[in-house]
Amino acid sequence: MEHDTIPTRTIVLTQERPLPAPRAAPTSPPTRMWLVFLVGGLAVAWLYPFLPRTGVIQSAIAVLLPAAAVAALLVGIRVHRPERRGAWYLMAAAQTAWVVAAVIWFPMENLFRAHLAFPSIIDVLILGAYPGFVVGLWILMRSRSHSGLATLIDSSVITVGVHCSFGSSSCRRRRPPQA
Amino acid sequence: MSPAAAATGLSATARIASLGYPIMDVLLIACVTRFAFNARAATPTILLLIAFFAALLIGDIAFLAGQLVSDGLYHAGGIFESFWWSGFVLLGTAALHPSMSRAIEHRTPEVPMSRAHLVALGSACLVAPFAVVIVRVLGRGTPLDDTVIRVAALIMFLLVLARMYSLISDLRTTETERQRLVAQIMRGAEAERSRIAYEIHDAPIQRLAALSLRLAAMSRRIQRGSREEANSLLAELQTALSTEIDGLRRLMVGLRPPSLDQVGLRLAVEDQVEEFHRDTGASCSVDIDLLHPISADLETAIFRVIQEALRNAAKHSRCSEASVAVCGMGKTIEMTVHDNGSGFQPGALGAHKGFGLTSMREHVQISKGSFLVDSSPGHGTSIKAVFALDRDLS
Numbered sequence: 211m212e213h214d215t216i217p218t219r220t221i222v223l224t225q226e227r228p229l230p231a232p233r234a235a236p237t238s239p240p241t242r243m244w245l246v247f248l249v250g251g252l253a254v255a256w257l258y259p260f261l262p263r264t265g266v267i268q269s270a271i272a273v274l275l276p277a278a279a280v281a282a283l284l285v286g287i288r289v290h291r292p293e294r295r296g297a298w299y300l301m302a303a304a305q306t307a308w309v310v311a312a313v314i315w316f317p318m319e320n321l322f323r324a325h326l327a328f329p330s331i332i333d334v335l336i337l338g339a340y341p342g343f344v345v346g347l348w349i350l351m352r353s354r355s356h357s358g359l360a361t362l363i364d365s366s367v368i369t370v371g372v373h374c375s376f377g378s379s380s381c382r383r384r385r386p387p388q389a
Numbered sequence: 390m391s392p393a394a395a396a397t398g399l400s401a402t403a404r405i406a407s408l409g410y411p412i413m414d415v416l417l418i419a420c421v422t423r424f425a426f427n428a429r430a431a432t433p434t435i436l437l438l439i440a441f442f443a444a445l446l447i448g449d450i451a452f453l454a455g456q457l458v459s460d461g462l463y464h465a466g467g468i469f470e471s472f473w474w475s476g477f478v479l480l481g482t483a484a485l486h487p488s489m490s491r492a493i494e495h496r497t498p499e500v501p502m503s504r505a506h507l508v509a510l511g512s513a514c515l516v517a518p519f520a521v522v523i524v525r526v527l528g529r530g531t532p533l534d535d536t537v538i539r540v541a542a543l544i545m546f547l548l549v550l551a552r553m554y555s556l557i558s559d560l561r562t563t564e565t566e567r568q569r570l571v572a573q574i575m576r577g578a579e580a581e582r583s584r585i586a587y588e589i590h591d592a593p594i595q596r597l598a599a600l601s602l603r604l605a606a607m608s609r610r611i612q613r614g615s616r617e618e619a620n621s622l623l624a625e626l627q628t629a630l631s632t633e634i635d636g637l638r639r640l641m642v643g644l645r646p647p648s649l650d651q652v653g654l655r656l657a658v659e660d661q662v663e664e665f666h667r668d669t670g671a672s673c674s675v676d677i678d679l680l681h682p683i684s685a686d687l688e689t690a691i692f693r694v695i696q697e698a699l700r701n702a703a704k705h706s707r708c709s710e711a712s713v714a715v716c717g718m719g720k721t722i723e724m725t726v727h728d729n730g731s732g733f734q735p736g737a738l739g740a741h742k743g744f745g746l747t748s749m750r751e752h753v754q755i756s757k758g759s760f761l762v763d764s765s766p767g768h769g770t771s772i773k774a775v776f777a778l779d780r781d782l783s
Contacts, residue, residue, distance in 0.1 A: 287484065308477075
């Protein structure tokens with residue numbers, strides 16, 4: 211037997227004092243801030259390559275967009291109060307490392323026409339950001355999913371397949387990457 | 390990794406940094422793929438996070454490819470940087486979206502292998518042979534690195550073997566679990582029959598037998614002509630009979646609440662909450678938010694878990710507040726019963742698992758759901774269940 215759609219309805223049975231909400235209800239940021247952030251951010255991101263290279267505006271975008279993501283992460287953690295906040299703070303820390311790298315990297319490249327040696331502090335910061343993202347994602351994943359062997363094997367199959375598609379091309383004659 | 394590993398004249402730190410980027414990307418691919426495979430109840434925040442990592446990876450791969458085919462120097466301002474910036478915008482949006490608050494609220498039920506899942510795995514396995522065939526048949530294109538192909542094929546073979554072993558193990562476990570559940574259901578049905586028989590024998594039959602004796606007494610008084618005494622006894626008998634009818638009705642409601650059949654889950658749960666409030670005096674909120682109709686079986690399972698959880702709270706928790714929430718989110722339904730009572734140490738219950746937890750767990754397992762008890766002494770108890778909304782169930 212099936213029933214029609216059940217609409218939301220809340221009843222509260224109380225004694226003398228009013229019942230506090232079982233959990234602090236998250237308050238959405240005003241006026242769909244996430245939508246404005248998404249649309250505005252993507253528009254700026256894809257306008258970026260069409261701006262004059264080595265200009266002030268490109269440098270500003272390269273610093274401000276990663277910094278806006280850090281701000282959004284901190285606002286989201288404060289407003290939505292998610293479980294496992296550590297995961298989100300880790301990602302915010304990783305993103306901050308990216309921002310610091312961008313602050314050094316892009317103005318030097320674009321404004322001062324200076325190339326940093328490889329490896330430099332920028333590589334330390336960017337490579338340092340990856341573990342933050344990976345561990346943050348790992349915490350979210352562990353909290354969300356079954357820690358089964360099956361998904362581990364499946365993801366390994368995809369990873370090896372994807373890596374094989376890039377790694378099998380013989381690139382030995384090419385130069386090593388340099389930042 | 391090949392260029393960095395094989396290049397000559399690189400310092401140790403430069404070699405480590407060069408290898409670091411692709412290694413970190415491979416690590417990211419592994420994490421994101423695993424995360425995506427488990428994203429059955431994907432909220433917008435989860436999808437945005439996956440999109441963020443995908444954009445980051447595309448940017449990195451484009452960056453590395455650009456380095457390999459260019460002069461090896463980085464020139465800022467390229468189009469691939471837009472992937473990085475888009476990724477960061479998606480990360481920020483994931484955090485700002487309201488679904489962030491429930492991004493990891495509950496564990497999702499184990500994901501069965503879907504057709505898309507199988508296609509993705511099959512395609513990944515066929516990448517290496519496909520690349521070899523293309524290069525050999527066309528006779529042109531980039532020469533392949535045989536070592537990479539051989540190592541990848543070996544790893545892939547071992548992974549497929551491990552996956553087959555895991556599937557066979559799962560099948561055995563499922564069969565054992567099914568047999569255990571069938572036996573448990575049969576034992577449960579027998580126990581329930583015995584309980585009903587005792588309840589009927591101990592209460593209604595005893596009292597109805599007493600009523601029969603009193604009717605015989607009334608008959609004798611009527612024969613003796615004691616009309617007033619007979620009338621008085623008749624009034625008592627009427628009251629006793631009404632009480633008995635109420636008792637039988639309560640027994641029937643306990644077996645299967647009529648409201649569940651007639652008006653659905655919401656009113657049935659509200660009835661239980663009212664009873665809980667009457668029995669304990671504790672305040673209790675109910676929040677039921679289901680966007681889609683659900684099957685009668687699932688409705689019954691949810692109701693039974695809530696009923697048992699409220700009974701436990703009333704018996705053991707000494708709580709002053711409780712809440713019941715049922716929320717339909719995409720392809721799952723999440724149910725939570727929380728109380729602020731004395732709580733307990735779930736691990737300390739031992740083999741008996743007490744407090745009706747076993748019964749609740751079985752109701753959830755039969756409906757292919759996952760079950761979680763979150764409790765500690767002095768910090769209340771949360772009973773959570775997540776059910777997958779399969780098409781065949783709804």
